[in-house]
Amino acid sequence: MHLTSTAPRLFGALVLAALSAGLCAQTPTVTYADYARADKLLFAQPLVDHAVTRVTWLDATHFVYTDHDATGDRLLQTDVATGRTAPLFDAQALAAALNTLLATGDKPIKAEKLGLGKIALTADRRYRFAVRDTQVVCDANARCAKVYAKADPEPGALSTDKRSEAFVRDWNLWVRELATGKETQLTTDGVEDYGYATDNAGWKHTDKAIVEWSPDSNRIATFQQDQRKTGQMYLVNTQVGHPKLESWKYPLPGDKEVTMIERVVIEVPTRKVTRLKMAPDQHRSTLCDDISCGPDGGWDDVKWAPDSKALAFVSTSRFHKDAWFRIADVATGQVRTVFSEHVKTQYESGNGTASWAYLPQTNEAVWFSERSDWGQLYLYDLTTGQLKHAITTGEGNVTELLKVDPVSRTVWFRGVGRTPGINPYYQQLWKASLDGGAPILLTPEPSDHTVSLSPDGKLFVDAYSTTTVPPVTLLRSAADGTEVSEVARADITRLKAAGWVPPVPFTVKARDGRTELYGVMFKPSNFDPSKKYPIVNYIYPGPQTGSVRGRSFLATHVDNQSLAELGFIVVAIDGMGTPWRSKSFHDAWYGDMADNTLPDQVAGMKELAARHPWIDLSRAGIWGHSGGGNASTAAILRYPEFFKVAWSESGNHDNRGYEDDWAERYQGELIEKDGKSNYDSQANQSLAGNLKGHLMLVHGTLDDNVPPYLSLLVAEALIKANKDFDMLMIPNARHGYGSLTAYVARRRWDYFVRHLAGGTPPAQYDLKMPQD
Structure with a gap:
């Protein structure tokens, strides 16, 4: 009886034990060693040797660049006339001079890692560059002088002859002679919110001067920026006691009054200001959502005649549908519109x-x-x-x-x-x-080519590579592309020794079943095709760029490979609505920013899962930053049955609260009628009731690009919908998280390990930023 009475209980215990064992077998073990391997690959770019960076032509016959190997960085100069390459400076002497000049204290600049910015040759043949947020000039013998620091309020814009620089002081434009330090005030009527050459796009605001110097350095083209009626943005810091208020002009879509510019030309020797004879112009660009977006600063859509007597510029309408090519007589201020272009969507x-x-x-x-x-x-x-x-x-x-x-x-x-x-x-x-x-092709290798053309157009430096093949850097003739000399050939021996494996480029079909989409896949270095892996989509929806972010060789793609090391398949797919393809491809969802390429992401992931049995599509996650933060939240709310986990950083979740020139370029004019608008569908908070999976919202509390209130709008709606979600507000962090980037990455890894893979991460793994 006793045996008989206990048999069912024993049988039940055996069943529970078997089930428990089965569950344990299916639960991935994510160890400290896995995290250490991911950690090692997160900042692995220094493990690539002889990948040339920061190529700059000093003049028609000399270019400088940074080479790198296991011993550190080397700043080199090549004389193309002689073919000789040598260090630009004695690195030890330069480091010592900079440490003395900048009083670097217990964080000295190291000879093997100088960290210099772009180098320019001055009129007196010295070298000007930025280091530790400070502009300095040094001669060939490493005798250096400070120009100004980032903390200084008056960074300068160098003249064409490199003898002077223009800067903003008290809302007016000044010039400073570099040799003597003599300062001259050029304008006198600039006032707060109506100043000359001021740099404020709302999402970006700096102290630099937006100017274009004439070829003879006697004139400056700039503007008086009218923000007197532009709305404000406010942030407060986190500290003990009264918080500090930050306030600046930040126009929004639909605002009646947005920032305008009044174009002027200033004669430097006489200080004469000629206001161009035209109505105030829009604070717009043909290139991006700012009037200064090129890599070298300046004013993108303004170009001088070689004789400095005329000025050509392009005006862009508020919603980017019209562009006018205009020429100004700088002596009289007369303006002539030569031709124009109109597009139904947006001109760029x-x-x-x-x-x-x-x-x-x-x-x-x-x-x-x-x-x-x-x-x-x-x-x-x-x-x-x-x-x-x-x-x-x-x-x-x-x-x-x-x-x-x-x-x-x-x-x-x-x-x-x-x-x-x-x-x-x-x-x-x-x-x-x-x-x-x-046209004649000058770079025939089937690779992505990064080129730097000499000032006279006779030569160019060409670094070519692919996602999987490291770069070769050549000096080539701009006449026919023939190789003049090899500059460097990258070596990834140390990178491979660290466990790096190449990502896998792929193509899938878009939402329409016809259009080819291009992406990159990242698999664990210990990949086992007999296993089933959850899949994570890294997304940036554009419209100004895509998720893959270029096809040149990179040791790291954000942290895609590192995340893969923790037991995931990670993919990045450039969906429709992103650039570099046809205009119709780019405009696929113009006026419908709610799209966020998500139909293409889902279609592409389904195709990959059908193609690869080791992808477990029942465990699909997504993450992104900024526009990707918006898109990842939209993904889990619009496709709640498909995406189980979303990690969303610094997202512009409702573009009615983001700067005007972004959404007005891609969504169009904000039109309201009967309490509704054409912007309603793109607001993530309106979909809060759809949440089923795990969502983490991350935002810096001092984000002066995407205001943190946009994440709080989503949080508020989720609370009202009685939804469980997670949130990480980072005190005093900007749009990028700076020194806290590694902490956020570790938390992101933990989140996917727990909620998508069903594992347990090692407790509080100490992921650190690389040290200088």
């Missing part, structure tokens, strides 16, 4: 630079347009304003106009999709005749 002038040119020598202009559905160059007559002919034609885009030589009538440009059979995102260098004809 390429990627990287404003790809138009002013050629008064031949009374012509080179103009960029996507009117054929591809980004091409066109030649216009400046007298009649009529189109002469297309310079480039066919499929593929001009992405960046680098140089025009009106004498040889040659144009050099970077382009994508123009060579059949290679990845349409690979950038290559071309040259073409202004008079038409087939």
Whole structure:
């Protein structure tokens, strides 16, 4: 009886034990060693040797660059006339001089890691660069002097002859002679919120001066920026006692009054200010959602005549549907509109630079347009304003106009999709005749080419690579692309020794089942095809860029490989609505920013899972930062059955609360009627009731790019909908998390391990930022 009575209980215990064992077998073990392996790969770029960076031409015959190996960085200069390459400075002497000059104390600048910014040659043949947020000048013997520090309120914009710099003080424009330090005030009527050359796009606000110096350095083209009626943005810091208020001008979509500019030309020797005879212009650009977006600062859509007597510029309408090419007589201020372009969606002038040119020598202009559905160059007559002919034609885009030589009538440009059979995102260098004809390819390797053209257009440095193949850097002839010399050839031996494995490029079909999409997949270095892996989508939806972020070689792609090391398949897919392809591809969801490429992400992940049995689509996660933070939250709310976990950093969850020039460019004018608007659908908080999975909202409390209130709007709606969610507000952090980046990454890893993989991460793994 006793045995009989206990048998069912024993059987039940055995069943529970078996079930428990089965569950344990399915639960991944994520160990400290896994995290250490992921940690090692997170900041692995220094393990790539001889990948040339920071190439800068000092003049037509000298360029400088940074080379790197296991011993550290080396700052080198090549003389193309002699072919000789040598260190630009004695690194030990320069480090010692900078440490003395900047009083670096217990954090000295090291000779093997100088950390110098872009180098320019001054008029007296000294070298000017930024280091530790300070501008300095040094001669060849490492005798250095401080120009100004980032903390100083008056950073300068260097003149063409490199003898002076313009800066803003008390809302007015000044110039400083570099040799003597003499300062001259050029304007006198600038006041708060109506100052000269001031830099404020709302999402970006600095103390630098936005100017374009004339070729003879006697004139400055700039503007008086009118923000007197522009709305404010407010943030407060976190501290003991009364918080400190930050306040600045930050226009929003739909605002009746937004920032405007009044264009002026200033004669430096006489201090005469000539206001151009035109109505105030929009604070807009053909290139991005600011008037200064190029890598070298300056004013993108303003170009001087070589004789400094005339000025060409492009005005852009508030919603970017119209662009007007104009020429100003700088002596009289008279302005003439030469031609214009209207598009139904939004006009832009390429990627990287404003790809138009002013050629008064031949009374012509080179103009960029996507009117054929591809980004091409066109030649216009400046007298009649009529189109002469297309310079480039066919499929593929001009992405960046680098140089025009009106004498040889040659144009050099970077382009994508123009060579059949290679990845349409690979950038290559071309040259073409202004008079038409087939362009000549100067970089034939099927790779992504990063080029730096010499000032005279005779040579260029070309670093070419792919996602899986490290770079080779060559000096080449700009006439025909022939190799002049090899600069460096990257070596990834140390990277491989650290456990790096190459990512896997792939293609999938878009939402329409026809359009080819390109992406990159990251698998664990100990990948086992017999296992099933959860999948995480890293997303940045654009519209100004995509998730993959370039096709050149990178040791790390954000932390995609590191996350994969913890037992995930990680993918990045450039969906429709992102640039570099056709205009219609880019405009796929213009006016519907709620789209966020999500239909393509889901379609692509489903195709990959059907193709690879080791992808477990029942465990799909997604994460992103900024626009990706918006998109990842939208993903889990719009596809609650598909995405189980979302990690959303610093998201612009409702673009009605983000700066005006972003959404007004891609969503269009905010139109309200009967209590509703065409912006309603893109607001993530309106979908809070759909949440089923795990959502983490992350935001810095001093984010002066995307205000933290946009994440709080989503949190408020989730609370009202009685939803469980997670939130991490980072005190005093900006849009990027700075020194706390590693902490946020570790928390992100933990979140996916717990909630998507069902594992337990090691307790409070101490992920650290790299040390200088």
